[in-house]
Amino acid sequence: MASLKGKDILHGNQFSKKDIDVIIKTASNFEKELKGKDSLTLLRGKILATLFFEPSTRTRLSFETAMQRLGGGVVSMASAESSSAAKGETVADTAKTVSQYADVMVIRHPRIGSAKEAADAASIPVINAGDGAGQHPTQALLDIYTIYKERGSLKNLTVSMVGDLKNGRTVHALVELLSLFEARLYFVSPDLLRMPEEITSHLKGKGIEIVETEDMMEAANASDLIYMTRIQKERFTDLSEYERVKGQYIINEDFLKRLKKKVIILHPLPRVDEIAPGVDSYPGAAYFRQVRNGVFIRMALLAMVLGKR
Ligand code: NCD
Numbered sequence: 001m002a003s004l005k006g007k008d009i010l011h012g013n014q015f016s017k018k019d020i021d022v023i024i025k026t027a028s029n030f031e032k033e034l035k036g037k038d039s040l041t042l043l044r045g046k047i048l049a050t051l052f053f054e055p056s057t058r059t060r061l062s063f064e065t066a067m068q069r070l071g072g073g074v075v076s077m078a079s080a081e082s083s084s085a086a087k088g089e090t091v092a093d094t095a096k097t098v099s100q101y102a103d104v105m106v107i108r109h110p111r112i113g114s115a116k117e118a119a120d121a122a123s124i125p126v127i128n129a130g131d132g133a134g135q136h137p138t139q140a141l142l143d144i145y146t147i148y149k150e151r152g153s154l155k156n157l158t159v160s161m162v163g164d165l166k167n168g169r170t171v172h173a174l175v176e177l178l179s180l181f182e183a184r185l186y187f188v189s190p191d192l193l194r195m196p197e198e199i200t201s202h203l204k205g206k207g208i209e210i211v212e213t214e215d216m217m218e219a220a221n222a223s224d225l226i227y228m229t230r231i232q233k234e235r236f237t238d239l240s241e242y243e244r245v246k247g248q249y250i251i252n253e254d255f256l257k258r259l260k261k262k263v264i265i266l267h268p269l270p271r272v273d274e275i276a277p278g279v280d281s282y283p284g285a286a287y288f289r290q291v292r293n294g295v296f297i298r299m300a301l302l303a304m305v306l307g308k309r
Contacts, residue, residue, distance in 0.1 A: 005307035008119040009127045012137045012176030020177060024145055026300035026309050027293070034069060034296075042308050043072035049102035051094065051118075052129070053080040053109040054234075058269060058291055059129045059139070063106050066298035075102060092121035099123040104305055110234075125305040133167040133235055139268050140173035142297040146290040147225060150264045157183040160219040162249050163229035163274060165195040170268040171229060172196075175203060184209045186219035190245040193231070216249050221260045226251070228267040228274050252276035266290055 004019075015023075033040060048067040052060050064074045077083045085094065091109060095118035098105050107118050108129040115128030115135075130136045148154055159178060161171050165187055175185065175195075185208060187195045200210055213219055220226050228251060236242040250273060251265065267275055267287040279285050303309040 003307070004301070004304035006125060007305055008115075008125055009137050009301060009305065010115050010119060011128070011135050012140050012173035014137070015141075015177065015180070017180045020141070020144060020180065023141055023297070023300050023304070024148055026304060027145055027296040030070075030299040030303075031296045034299075039069045039071055041071040042303055043067065043070040043306060046070075046072040046104070046306055047102040048072060048074050048302065049098045049105040050074065050076045050078075050129075051083075051098065051105060051107045051109075052076075052078055053083075053085060053107075053114075054130065056108055056129070058294060059108065059136075060106075062291070062294040063127075063129070063138075063298050063302075066295050066302055069295065070299055070303060072302070091117045094118070095122040095126065104302060127301065127305070130169050132169070133172075133232065134169055135173045136169040136268075137173045138298060138301060139170045139294075140177050141301070142290065142294040143170070143174050143227070143266060143268070144177050145297050146266060146286055146293045147264070149293065150286050150289070151224065154181040154183075157181060157225065158186070158223045159183050159225045159227060160186040160188055160216070160223040161195075161227045161229070162188040162216055162219070164193045164231045164235075165189045165229070166193040167232035167235040168229045171227065172199060174227065175199065179203055179206050179208050182208065185211070186223060187212045188214065188216050188219045188249065190214065190248055192241060192245055217255070217258065220263055223263060225264045225266060228265060228271070230267075230270060230272050230274060247273055250274055250276065251279055253278045256282055 050060050067074050091114050099122045104125045106127045106129045107115050110132050112132040112134035115131045119126035165171055231246050233242050262284055264284045264286050
């Protein structure tokens with residue numbers, strides 16, 4: 001594959017099938033190397049900057065954990081309010097500034113295209129940790145790694161994506177990766193929150209089979225995997241619309257009982273009410289394993305963009 005050294009990670013569509021194989025292998029090697037150890041020394045002396053202009057628990061902490069497990073250091077800006085963005089500094093100027101301190105940066109920002117703006121201005125690799133309702137490519141890679149580990153293969157997959165397909169950046173990135181493996185896709189959402197037309201038509205153009213439906217049970221019974229998502233309340237301009245669509249899709253013990261087959265359940269988290277806590281002990285509930293896999297994927301990505309793998 002083309003090396004990731006010095007590259008930005010901005011969009012799910014930037015990866016080839018071969019790239020994904022290499023990233024999975026690298027993550028899996030780190031997972032093995034780390035067994036029985038607190039940390040490695042591969043990135044000793046390197047510094048990661050994390051810039052989060054939107055809330056985050058997993059993405060920021062797993063990047064910071066990944067960097068520290070590789071022996072590197074972290075500087076962090078945890079909120080827009082506590083940074084010069086509050087004084088009106090542009091994303092480009094912030095990215096130029098951070099390039100003077102760190103060797104790689106991870107950015108999350110509410111505007112689509114903001115990570116690309118940062119990457120154009122920065123002189124170090126920029127990793128998109130979510131640009132509004134746009135993309136979230138590192139989440140998609142950890143989702144793929146999880147699917148690979150749970151199933152043992154990425155071949156012959158049928159996936160149901162459920163919830164806010166309009167605003168969910170994780171699904172926007174994940175469909176790009178799944179399309180490389182010719183997965184069949186069920187898009188399950190309220191009509192208001194359907195997958196954007198430009199994404200479905202782009203996927204169909206690549207020969208991907210897509211079924212759009214509002215019936216989660218029908219889709220789940222035809223799938224190997226359910227990818228559940230949160231309704232992205234923060235993206236609604238009209239909160240009465242949110243009230244209208246929330247709570248429509250819920251996986252609970254009763255749903256599992258009525259399901260005709262065992263499925264793997266993923267969720268990028270955080271969940272609100274779309275997966276009942278009682279589902280966590282179901283063997284197919286993989287969302288906390290998915291969280292853990294995020295650390296190994298992010299170790300792989302940091303080592304690769306810094307030219308150490
Ligand atoms: C997701 C996000 O921020 O897009 N969270 C995450 O990174 N794991 C999903 C969400 O917020 O619903």
